Amino acid sequence: MKKRTIVALPGDGIGRVVLEETIRVLDAAGFEADYVEGDIGWEFWKKEGNPLPQRTLDLLAKHKIALFGAITSKPKDEAAEELSTELRDKGLIYSSPIVGLRQHFNLDICIRPCKTYVGNPLNFIRRGADGGIEEPEVDAVIYRQNTEGLYGGVEWSNPDKQVYDAFMTHPKFKKNFGSVPKEEISISTRIFSKGATERILRAAFEHAKEYSYKSVTLCEKPNVVRETSGMMYKMALKMQKEEYPSIELWNTNIDAQMMWLTKNPENYGVIVAGNLFGDIISDGFAGLIGGLGFACSAQMSADGIAVFEPTHGSAPKYADFKTSIVNPIAMVESACMMLDYIDEKAISTKIRRAVADVVAEGKVRTYDMMKMSGRPDVIEKGAASTHQMAEAIIAKINQ
Ligand code: NAI
Ligand code: MG
Numbered sequence: 097m098k099k100r101t102i103v104a105l106p107g108d109g110i111g112r113v114v115l116e117e118t119i120r121v122l123d124a125a126g127f128e129a130d131y132v133e134g135d136i137g138w139e140f141w142k143k144e145g146n147p148l149p150q151r152t153l154d155l156l157a158k159h160k161i162a163l164f165g166a167i168t169s170k171p172k173d174e175a176a177e178e179l180s181t182e183l184r185d186k187g188l189i190y191s192s193p194i195v196g197l198r199q200h201f202n203l204d205i206c207i208r209p210c211k212t213y214v215g216n217p218l219n220f221i222r223r224g225a226d227g228g229i230e231e232p233e234v235d236a237v238i239y240r241q242n243t244e245g246l247y248g249g250v251e252w253s254n255p256d257k258q259v260y261d262a263f264m265t266h267p268k269f270k271k272n273f274g275s276v277p278k279e280e281i282s283i284s285t286r287i288f289s290k291g292a293t294e295r296i297l298r299a300a301f302e303h304a305k306e307y308s309y310k311s312v313t314l315c316e317k318p319n320v321v322r323e324t325s326g327m328m329y330k331m332a333l334k335m336q337k338e339e340y341p342s343i344e345l346w347n348t349n350i351d352a353q354m355m356w357l358t359k360n361p362e363n364y365g366v367i368v369a370g371n372l373f374g375d376i377i378s379d380g381f382a383g384l385i386g387g388l389g390f391a392c393s394a395q396m397s398a399d400g401i402a403v404f405e406p407t408h409g410s411a412p413k414y415a416d417f418k419t420s421i422v423n424p425i426a427m428v429e430s431a432c433m434m435l436d437y438i439d440e441k442a443i444s445t446k447i448r449r450a451v452a453d454v455v456a457e458g459k460v461r462t463y464d465m466m467k468m469s470g471r472p473d474v475i476e477k478g479a480a481s482t483h484q485m486a487e488a489i490i491a492k493i494n495q
Pocket of ligand 1: 165166169170388389405406408409410411412413421422423424
C-alpha cells in the first residue's frame, strides 16, 4: 500500500476530538498515512481575520484529500466583536470557511449516506399492520448538488435599479410584486447550470450502478419550480434512457418525499437533488439512523479534491468538557468514505464492520445513543466517552 498524505482539518470545538479519535481508528485498521494539519476555523478568524488562510488552500491543492472535523460560525456582528483588537475596524467580514472551501475548489458533489446500524437504539421504528413494532432497514445515499441553487448566493434586498428593472420585465414579477415598494423586496435566486446538474445526476447513477441499487430517485419539484427542477428532471430522464436503462428513475416531490421517508424509508436507495432540497432530505434521512452522531458526508470536485466530514458542527457547549462525550462514529464513517474514494475498500470494510459490531453489541454507547441530554455526568451514568467509543471500535478491529 502506498503511504498517503492526508490533510487533517480539525477546526473548532468537538471537530478536534472526533478527528483525533478517528485517526487512531484509521491507524489501528492499518491505513498508512502522514497527516498534515491545516488551519481552519474560528481561532484563525480571531487571530488573522481569515478563518480559511491561503496556506490551508495551498495544502489542500497539493495533497487533494482532507478529513475535516467541524468549525464554529457566528453571525456577522458577533464575529466582528471577537476579532483581535488590531484587526478591528479594517472592514473584515466573516464568512464560513466551509462555504469558502466549497467555492474555492468547486466541491460541487456532496454525498450523504444514511444506513441503519442494526441494534442502534436511535433507529427509526413504526407500527406495522398487525400492531407490532417494525424497524425498517434504511440504506439511502443522498447526492446533493453542492454549489448552486438557492445557496448560490445571488441575492438582493432592495435591489438596485438595474436589477429591479430587469425583474420587472418578467410578467409574473410585474403582476405579483410590481406594486410593492422596491425597498420592501428581497430576492434570492435559484440558478441551476446544465454542467453541474449533469455531474450530480451522473454521480448518482454511477453510484447506483456500482453498488447495485435498482433505482435513482430524483427529488425536486418540477411541477411547480418548472425551470430549474424541470431542467433537472428532463436531463435525468434522458440520462437514464440513454446511459442507464437498467436502473429505474423515480421522481418524487420534496414535500411528499419528506412524508414518505417516515412511512417507507426502506424503499429508497440513491436519491439525487439540488442544493437546498438535498440538504433538507439528507437531514431527514439522517434522523432515521441516529442523527448527528451518525451522519457522515463527502464533498468533491471534478478535479479530484475531496473533503470528508461529519454533518454535525462544533457543538461548542460540549467542547470544553474535561472528558469528551460526543459520538465519533459520524467522523469515523466519513473517514470510511474517504477510504472508499481512494480505493482502500478492504480497510473501510474492516472499520465499518467493527463499528457495526460495537453498535450491535450495545455495551459501549455514547450519551446520544442512550438518549441522555449531553452533560458531563453522562459518563458516571454509564455513557461511553468519545475516547472509549473509539477504543471499542479499535478493539473490534484487532479481534
Ligand atoms: P452542532 O451540530 O454543532 O450541534 C447540535 C447538537 O447536536 C449538539 O448540541 C449535540 O446535542 C448534538 N451533536 C452534534 N454532534 C454530535 C456528536 N458527534 N455526538 C453526539 N451529539 C452530537 O450544531 P449547532 O449547535 O447548531 O452549531 C454549533 C456550531 O457549529 C455553530 O457555530 C455552527 O455554525 C457550526 N456548524 C458547523 C458545521 C460544520 O462545520 N460542518 C455544521 C453545522 C454547524
Ligand atoms: Mg444541513
